[in-house]
Structures are given as structure tokens and as C-alpha cells.
Amino acid sequence: MIYEGKKRIWSEYQKEIPEDNYFYVRSCIRQNFFPASEKTFLDIVRNRLGKDFFETQHHTTCGGIAYHSDAIPQETVMTIIARQFALMTEAGYKNYACSCITSFGLYTETMETWKLFPELEAKIREILWKTCHKEFRIPENLAHASDIIYKFRNMIAEKAAYRLVNVKTGKPLRVVEHIGCHYAKMFPSRGVGGAEYPYVLAGMIESWGGEVIDYPERRHCCGFGFRQYLVKANRGYSLSNTHKKFESMAPFKPDMIITNCPGCPYFMDRWQYVISELEGKTYGENGYGIPVFTYEEVAGLVLGYDPWDLGLQMHQVAVEPLLDKMGIKYDPAKKYLGENGKYIGKPQMPRFIKCC
Amino acid sequence: MGKLYEKLMQDYRFKEGMKACINCGTCTAICPAAEFYKYDPRSIVDMVQSRDEEAIEKLLKSETIWYCGECMSCVTRCPRKNAPGLIVMALRSLSIDEGYFIHSEKGRQQYVINKEMYSNILNYGYCVYPRTFKYEDHPEYGTTGQWIEQNLDEIHKRVGSNLDGDGPGILRKIPDEDLMQLRNIFEQTGAFKRMDTLKRLSKERADSLGLTEEEYSEQIFNTISEGHFN
Numbered sequence: 393m394i395y396e397g398k399k400r401i402w403s404e405y406q407k408e409i410p411e412d413n414y415f416y417v418r419s420c421i422r423q424n425f426f427p428a429s430e431k432t433f434l435d436i437v438r439n440r441l442g443k444d445f446f447e448t449q450h451h452t453t454c455g456g457i458a459y460h461s462d463a464i465p466q467e468t469v470m471t472i473i474a475r476q477f478a479l480m481t482e483a484g485y486k487n488y489a490c491s492c493i494t495s496f497g498l499y500t501e502t503m504e505t506w507k508l509f510p511e512l513e514a515k516i517r518e519i520l521w522k523t524c525h526k527e528f529r530i531p532e533n534l535a536h537a538s539d540i541i542y543k544f545r546n547m548i549a550e551k552a553a554y555r556l557v558n559v560k561t562g563k564p565l566r567v568v569e570h571i572g573c574h575y576a577k578m579f580p581s582r583g584v585g586g587a588e589y590p591y592v593l594a595g596m597i598e599s600w601g602g603e604v605i606d607y608p609e610r611r612h613c614c615g616f617g618f619r620q621y622l623v624k625a626n627r628g629y630s631l632s633n634t635h636k637k638f639e640s641m642a643p644f645k646p647d648m649i650i651t652n653c654p655g656c657p658y659f660m661d662r663w664q665y666v667i668s669e670l671e672g673k674t675y676g677e678n679g680y681g682i683p684v685f686t687y688e689e690v691a692g693l694v695l696g697y698d699p700w701d702l703g704l705q706m707h708q709v710a711v712e713p714l715l716d717k718m719g720i721k722y723d724p725a726k727k728y729l730g731e732n733g734k735y736i737g738k739p740q741m742p743r744f745i746k747c748c
Numbered sequence: 749m750g751k752l753y754e755k756l757m758q759d760y761r762f763k764e765g766m767k768a769c770i771n772c773g774t775c776t777a778i779c780p781a782a783e784f785y786k787y788d789p790r791s792i793v794d795m796v797q798s799r800d801e802e803a804i805e806k807l808l809k810s811e812t813i814w815y816c817g818e819c820m821s822c823v824t825r826c827p828r829k830n831a832p833g834l835i836v837m838a839l840r841s842l843s844i845d846e847g848y849f850i851h852s853e854k855g856r857q858q859y860v861i862n863k864e865m866y867s868n869i870l871n872y873g874y875c876v877y878p879r880t881f882k883y884e885d886h887p888e889y890g891t892t893g894q895w896i897e898q899n900l901d902e903i904h905k906r907v908g909s910n911l912d913g914d915g916p917g918i919l920r921k922i923p924d925e926d927l928m929q930l931r932n933i934f935e936q937t938g939a940f941k942r943m944d945t946l947k948r949l950s951k952e953r954a955d956s957l958g959l960t961e962e963e964y965s966e967q968i969f970n971t972i973s974e975g976h977f978n
């Protein structure tokens with residue numbers, strides 16, 4: 393009952409997500425490790441849902457990883473952000489959509505800090521003019537790209553080619569959802585459902601036929617930790633945190649994991665491989681790992697995109713067990729091909745974790 | 749008010765994150781770093797709120813402030829609306845800018861972090877860039893990562909990236925005029941100054957150890973001494 397009551401309280405954190413007309417900015421990490429996810433996102437919103445998403449080649453990193461690894465001062469990151477806002481202003485947009493969770497947290501923090509300290513906003517405006525000859529308006533609305541897929545989740549469900557249902561048993565797939573820490577831990581009201589009961593991914597899972605798993609370490613960080621991953625000597629931190637999450641979720645036998653931060657799926661995918669190499673331990677069924685996805689990839693699978701067009705061959709943990717459960721048709725022979733079907737060789741097989 | 753506390757008070761993150769701490773320990777209970785490292789955000793906040801200059805200087809020279817992962821899990825839970833994660837960010841900035849970072853093993857790592865970040869941002873416009881993200885430095889990238897590195901252009905083309913290409917798109921080449929503006933921003937906002945401090949003190953230390961810049965970087969990137977862990 394307490395749980396239901398809390399869920400009700402947090403369900404009041406329903407942010408406003410505009411229908412249309414967004415200025416879209418990319419994520420460094422997503423472009424590096426899950427590039428097809430951004431392609432899929434834009435294809436879904438533009439071509440399947442008919443929305444206007446504008447992109448300019450002139451936007452850059454927001455500087456978030458450098459800022460959170462303490463490499464650049466706060467004024468540096470704020471001016472880079474102000475520059476991105478200026479690009480939005482020049483393009484005539486008011487709604488800002490970003491692909492990265494670190495960026496999303498940082499944009500939110502910056503706008504909140506400027507509200508509290510208007511003199512700082514004035515200073516950043518001055519620096520931006522001096523350095524870039526640009527002026528900006530603060531976005532009227534800030535959305536993370538997962539908010540947008542969440543908003544249109546039921547429309548996606550209506551167009552679904554596949555559902556998050558095990559075609560052999562007819563039962564909903566059991567799904568772990570992992571929310572990037574910077575989505576709502578600092579400013580709960582800026583995320584769908586707040587920080588304790590975020591609903592942004594749970595809403596997608598429910599709408600597409602799956603069942604959300606609640607497990608003890610559900611809200612624990614994936615372990616990125618910025619400098620704790622960037623420096624080799626510190627990576628035990630990152631690995632240990634992922635390990636803690638997997639140990640906690642394993643008894644619940646998840647079929648898949650879905651994430652909204654670009655970094656988390658990388659760590660949860662790759663550290664499973666490392667755990668298997670170090671300890672011979674795997675968390676999925678029959679020697680496989682638990683496949684980890686971005687929300688764009690899952691939306692793409694539901695809508696019937698080809699798994700290799702979605703870039704799922706760039707994962708370390710094999711996705712095929714999940715594709716089979718969903719009844720998705722795919723050609724295993726095409727998994728590792730390059731452009732125009734060119735043969736480019738295959739990755740080596742890991743020692744323990746099974747790959748297809 | 750002491751000199752260091754006064755400097756902290758100028759940091760907006762400190763102004764936002766430091767209210768009265770009641771020492772409840774909730775932040776430490778939720779903190780992923782506290783489980784892994786000998787780390788206790790509660791005692792950091794408490795030490796800082798004492799305004800004891802000597803204690804703050806000791807903290808700035810310590811390993812402790814470098815253990816946080818900046819996940820901000822503590823911010824959600826603190827009953828007094830403190831933000832230990834933001835306080836740590838302010839402490840780290842001060843430690844670097846005052847040169848105290850050189851006294852701790854974890855602090856000294858900042859030099860390699862800055863080198864990598866500045867080079868990626870200023871040369872390419874990205875914090876992470878695929879041609880500088882090397883399997884050799886990241887064996888956890890896995891066998892798939894190795895395969896991606898060996899076939900980088902082909903795989904990115906296959907999945908629809910515009911790697912180093914003109915116009916918008918995934919991993920496009922960011923135009924020089926934009927990179928120049930980033931450089932101007934770094935100059936105006938003290939980022940280059942921060943790098944200069946890191947470079948100067950790291951060089952002094954490398955010289956004193958008889959190491960080249962490359963050997964020194966290698967050492968701080970890879971070394972883990974005993975005593976950090978719980």
C-alpha cells in the first residue's frame with residue numbers, strides 16, 4: 393500500500409512534453425557507441441510520427457563529460473551550453489531536445505542556477521558575446537529524447553510489428569529499466585515520474601507489452617563515475633557498481649534491460665563481458681548475457697526495424713536470445729557485414745559469455 | 749572567514765549545495781563511492797561546514813575528494829537539501845586551481861583526464877571521439893570493440909553515421925569556425941588557465957622523478973596504490 397501511495401505521489405511529476413517542433417542535439421557517447429540509435433530516433437519521430445526535428449552541424453559537445461570529470465570550469469560548460477541555446481534561437485526554435493542524459497542534467501542545472509543567480513546568467517551572456525558574437529533565449533521547454541518516445545509510446549504501440557511478449561509462452565517479457573542518474577536525481581520534477589519512481593521507461597515497457605521488474609538496486613548508478621571510468625586505475629569502481637546491479641537483478645531473471653542514458657548501456661553491456669572473462673560468470677540463460685538496449689533500439693525493434701540496421705551488432709552481449717523470444721525475423725548471416733553487404737570479418741568469440 | 753572557505757563561497761555549486769548539514773549520514777548510505785572507496789560524503793560536508801582552514805587544506809590535498817563519481821544520488825536524498833556531489837565538485841576545482849591536487853595519487857590523475865578531454869573537444873568538438881578511443885586503453889571494449897576499431901569507417905557507414913563528413917549527422921566533422929569558438933570560450937572562462945596549472949605542476953613532479961612526460965602520464969593512468977578501498 394505504501395508503495396502504491398508513493399507511486400501516486402510521484403505520478404504527479406508529469407512534466408510537460410511538447411507535441412512538435414524541436415531543436416535536436418546529439419550525444420557524444422551515443423554517437424560513439426550506439427550511433428544507429430540516434431538515426432532510429434530521428435527516423436521514428438520524423439518519418440513515422442511526422443514531427444519536425446531540426447539539427448545543425450554547428451552544435452558541439454555540451455562539455456558535460458569534461459565538466460563532470462572536473463577538467464573544465466563551470467563557466468566554460470555554461471558558455472558552451474549558452475552557445476547551443478544560441479544555435480536554437482538562431483534556427484527559430486523554442487523546444488530543445490537532447491539525446492544525452494549528462495547533457496540533460498547539465499542543461500537543467502544551468503537553467504536552475506541562472507534562476508537563482510541572475511548575475512551569473514548575465515556574465516555568461518557577456519562571455520558568449522565576446523567569444524562567439526552570439527545571443528540566446530533560454531528554451532521554453534527542455535526534453536530528453538526518451539521523454540519524447542515516452543510521450544508517443546502509445547502511437548508506437550499502435551504501429552507495432554512486435555511486442556515485448558515471449559511468442560512461445562505468450563507471457564510479457566521481464567524487463568529491467570535503468571534510468572541515468574542525471575535524468576532526475578538532482579531535479580526530480582524535471583523527469584517523468586521523478587527520481588524515486590521514474591516512469592519514462594516503465595511507461596514504454598508497459599505500453600509495448602512487457603513487465604517491469606522491481607529489484608533492490610534498481611536506482612543504483614551504473615558506475616560510470618566519469619573519472620572513475622576515464623582513468624584505467626579507477627575502473628574497478630565502475631565495474632563493481634555494475635556487478636552490484638547484476639547480482640541484485642539476476643534472481644529476477646530479466647529477459648532484457650532498457651536504458652535512457654547513452655553511457656549506462658555501454659557499461660552494462662561491456663562489464664558483463666568483463667565479469668565473464670574474470671569470473672566465468674554470465675547472467676542470462678544458457679551461458680548468454682542479459683541483452684542491454686537503448687530505448688531507441690527497443691522502439692525500433694517494436695516497430696519492425698532490422699536489428700542490424702539498429703546497430704545491435706555493435707553490442708558485446710548477444711541480442712539474439714531476445715530477438716528469438718520476441719519472434720523477430722532476422723538474418724544471422726548479415727550481422728557482421730559492412731556497407732553494401734561487404735564482408736569485413738567477425739569479432740573474436742569471448743572465452744565464456746556466449747555470442748552468436 | 750578564512751581564505752579557502754571564502755574561495756569556496758565564490759563557487760556557485762558550493763553556494764547551491766552547502767546548507768546546514770545535520771550529520772545524518774543519508775548521503776553516505778546511498779553513495780556508490782562510499783561502498784567501494786574509503787569515502788564518506790557526510791564527513792566531507794561536515795568538515796567543510798566547520799570552516800576550519802587547516803582541515804579544508806588537508807582535504808584539498810587528500811585522496812578523499814577524488815573518490816566521488818558525481819552521480820548525484822546524494823542530492824535526491826539529503827533531508828536538508830545539501831548537495832555533497834556539488835560540494836565535492838567545488839572542492840576539486842579549488843584543489844586543482846590552488847595546485848593541491850599534486851599531493852594525492854588520485855588528484856594527480858587529473859592531468860591525463862584534462863589532456864584527453866581538451867584534445868577531443870578542441871580538435872574534434874566531442875568529449876569522446878572514436879578515432880582516439882583506443883581498445884588498447886579500453887580492453888573492456890571487448891571483442892566487438894576490437895572489431896569496431898579495426899573496421900571503424902565501414903561499420904559507421906553501415907549503421908548510418910556521417911563520420912568526419914560534411915553537414916549534420918552522427919559524428920560529422922564539426923566545422924573549424926565552431927571549434928575556434930570553443931577555443932575562445934576555453935580561453936575566456938579559465939579552462940586554459942586550469943590546464944596550465946596542471947601541466948606546470950605535473951611537469952615539475954615528472955622531472956623530480958626523472959620521468960618523461962609520456963612515462964609520467966602512463967604512470968598516473970595505471971597506478972593504484974594500496975589503501976584506497978574499503
Ligand code: SF4
Nearest residue numbers: 769770772773775826
Ligand atoms: S544527507 Fe545531507 S544532512 Fe545528512 S549527512 Fe549528508 S549532507 Fe549532511
Ligand code: SF4
Nearest residue numbers: 779816817820822833
Ligand atoms: S555524487 Fe558523489 S558523494 Fe554523491 S552519491 Fe554520488 S558518488 Fe556519492
